[in-house]
Amino acid sequence: MLTTLFQPQDYRFPETVDEVLEILSQHGDCARVIAGGTTIHELAYRKGMGGVHTLLDITRLPLGHLIATPTAGVRVGATVSFTDLAGYVAHNYPRRLAVVADAIAGIRPMQIRNVGTVGGSICSSLPFFDLPAALVALDATVTTRRLNGESRTVPIETFFWDFFLPDLRFGELLTEVEFAIPPADAGGAFQKFESNSVDWALVSIGVQVRCSEDRFTDVRIALGGGIGRKIARASSVEHALLGRPVSTEVIQDAVRGVVDDVRAFSDFRGSASFRNHLLKVYIARCLIQAARRAR
Ligand SMILES: Cc1cc2nc3c(=O)[nH]c(=O)nc-3n(C[C@H](O)[C@H](O)[C@H](O)COP(=O)(O)OP(=O)(O)OC[C@H]3O[C@@H](n4cnc5c(N)ncnc54)[C@H](O)[C@@H]3O)c2cc1C
Numbered sequence: 001m002l003t004t005l006f007q008p009q010d011y012r013f014p015e016t017v018d019e020v021l022e023i024l025s026q027h028g029d030c031a032r033v034i035a036g037g038t039t040i041h042e043l044a045y046r047k048g049m050g051g052v053h054t055l056l057d058i059t060r061l062p063l064g065h066l067i068a069t070p071t072a073g074v075r076v077g078a079t080v081s082f083t084d085l086a087g088y089v090a091h092n093y094p095r096r097l098a099v100v101a102d103a104i105a106g107i108r109p110m111q112i113r114n115v116g117t118v119g120g121s122i123c124s125s126l127p128f129f130d131l132p133a134a135l136v137a138l139d140a141t142v143t144t145r146r147l148n149g150e151s152r153t154v155p156i157e158t159f160f161w162d163f164f165l166p167d168l169r170f171g172e173l174l175t176e177v178e179f180a181i182p183p184a185d186a187g188g189a190f191q192k193f194e195s196n197s198v199d200w201a202l203v204s205i206g207v208q209v210r211c212s213e214d215r216f217t218d219v220r221i222a223l224g225g226g227i228g229r230k231i232a233r234a235s236s237v238e239h240a241l242l243g244r245p246v247s248t249e250v251i252q253d254a255v256r257g258v259v260d261d262v263r264a265f266s267d268f269r270g271s272a273s274f275r276n277h278l279l280k281v282y283i284a285r286c287l288i289q290a291a292r293r294a295r
Helices: 018-030 040-043 082-092 098-105 109-113 118-123 129-137 235-239 248-260 272-294
Strands: 010-012 031-036 054-057 066-069 073-077 141-145 149-154 160-162 172-178 185-193 201-211 215-225
Touching: 018 031, 018 054, 018 172, 066 082, 066 098, 073 118, 082 098, 082 109, 082 118, 082 141, 098 129, 098 185, 098 201, 118 129, 118 172, 129 201, 141 185, 185 215, 185 272, 201 272, 215 235, 215 272, 235 248, 248 272
Parallel strands: 010 054, 031 054
Antiparallel strands: 066 073, 073 172, 141 149, 141 172, 185 201, 201 215
């Protein structure tokens, strides 16, 4: 039980980003940001909340924005919920941003989609979570802020260092995620394989492609789940597909190269060789689906 594992002495509702940054810089590791609060129990269970006495609930901050600009792409505030992001995508870019829609549709149960946030999903830094792989496929960037107006924007692909270890520096808050609006010839897909609907995925795949005259002109494949300690790219597969015709044979041939890209691990959910097999099957399925959507 969380209550026996972790009992904060203080729970605050800061109203501004600066207020959060001020408290984080004062209290350091003894204060922890909480958004949807759905990973905190996991952190406490794994003894990741040691020494934390203050929780800073950031849901009242003005970080719930979802803004599309033709030049800058889509800017998603850190506290936007999965449900709100899915609604935005379905309404505005159902085909071009299908990778995001697919990933969120796979997050269960609905209560988690309603309270879990984009920022919390990223800052948990777990390759088993779905949205981060979709965002890597989209080549998204994340923006963080620190006291005194210091701000960093980095590719999301480099933001994950290890389990529960995002590239967040002392006193930093993730404020926004941003990705370009994919062009009209783009399509994406996300699929995962779980042994049951409440466990972490054995493999999860986010794919974003562009196709012209029935050939792949751009391919990004992000691999999550139990394939390593952070989200990886299937670079060999991507390179093998560039300029090649969109066909099942070409795809089946290219996905064999994924074993050069990642070192899947074995655990009670499945062996490394089973995961390697799943990777090939699920990357191929995602590529076919993404290419269909790109036409
Ligand atoms: C029953 C259940 C089922 C689930 N099923 C799925 C699933 O099918 N697919 C899936 O992908 N995930 C699933 N999850 C995980 C869920 O996606 C994550 O728990 C959620 O994304 C975390 O978001 P949050 O807002 O609740 O984060 P929180 O729990 O509030 O925070 C998580 C971590 O991020 C930090 N943090 C949060 N926001 C920021 C910020 N803006 N800046 C800096 N640090 C920040 C917190 O300090 C904490 O360390 C499930 C969780 C549960 C409990």
